[in-house]
Amino acid sequence: AQTVTQSQPEMSVQEAETVTLSCTYDTSESDYYLFWYKQPPSRQMILVIRQEAYKQQNATENRFSVNFQKAAKSFSLKISDSQLGDAAMYFCAYRTSAGGGGYGKLTFGQGTILTVHP
Amino acid sequence: DVKVTQSSRYLVKRTGEKVFLECVQDMDHENMFWYRQDPGLGLRLIYFSYDVKMKEKGDIPEGYSVSREKKERFSLILESASTNQTSMYLCASSFGGRGYTFGSGTRLTVV
Numbered sequence: 001a002q003t004v005t006q007s008q009p010e011m012s013v014q015e016a017e018t019v020t021l022s023c024t025y026d027t028s029e030s031d032y033y034l035f036w037y038k039q040p041p042s043r044q045m046i047l048v049i050r051q052e053a054y055k056q057q058n059a060t061e062n063r064f065s066v067n068f069q070k071a072a073k074s075f076s077l078k079i080s081d082s083q084l085g086d087a088a089m090y091f092c093a094y095r096t097s098a099g100g101g102g103y104g105k106l107t108f109g110q111g112t113i114l115t116v117h118p
Numbered sequence: 119d120v121k122v123t124q125s126s127r128y129l130v131k132r133t134g135e136k137v138f139l140e141c142v143q144d145m146d147h148e149n150m151f152w153y154r155q156d157p158g159l160g161l162r163l164i165y166f167s168y169d170v171k172m173k174e175k176g177d178i179p180e181g182y183s184v185s186r187e188k189k190e191r192f193s194l195i196l197e198s199a200s201t202n203q204t205s206m207y208l209c210a211s212s213f214g215g216r217g218y219t220f221g222s223g224t225r226l227t228v229v
Contacts, residue, residue: 009158045208045220091160104149104212105176108161 002027004094006109013082014117020067021077021112023092031097034068034075035106040088048090051075053097079114087116121145122211124221131228137196139224141209148213150192152176152184155206155223164207167192199228 003026013019036048051059051068067076092109125140153161163176165184173184185193209221
């Protein structure tokens, strides 16, 4: 079974600075998907970024980028120019590409609470 | 936008009660999921369904059951609520595993 580990329960950053959230995972598969989700106090889970394992290029979405190291099974999220609205719980998640895509269940890490200081 | 609606934002139930958590999605998604969220543990999959009347156990199904009589509705049932089922419950739906939409969660307290 796949496992996802986020070793930083809490992180903090100053507004406008850069912060990196860590995520490692364990799998024997070669093809899969990785995600970062944001959960603000409203509880609504918001997709931040997605990475397909077969793509070597790191995904980027505006101020959010990932450092995907497939051999090391590491998938960190970098937030540049941090804003107060970035404060939230962040979850790393894994999804297998096997199973015909009909199930698509996600395996989540423990979460990292990000605080942004003005 | 696809919406996933959970019937209650907060719920307080007594030990031993039968509890129903309802989830409805409006975009004809084939897959629906129930997760439980606890501090330090992240989200853990309870049950999922890939079609009407079809269901599969997730990682922590004990004490729970589900029902999917219509494609848009996926219900989580606590047969006899216990205090260790006090938690946040999140419903999600997806089409082919490509895009996920989550509900806003139900915070259940069992007293």
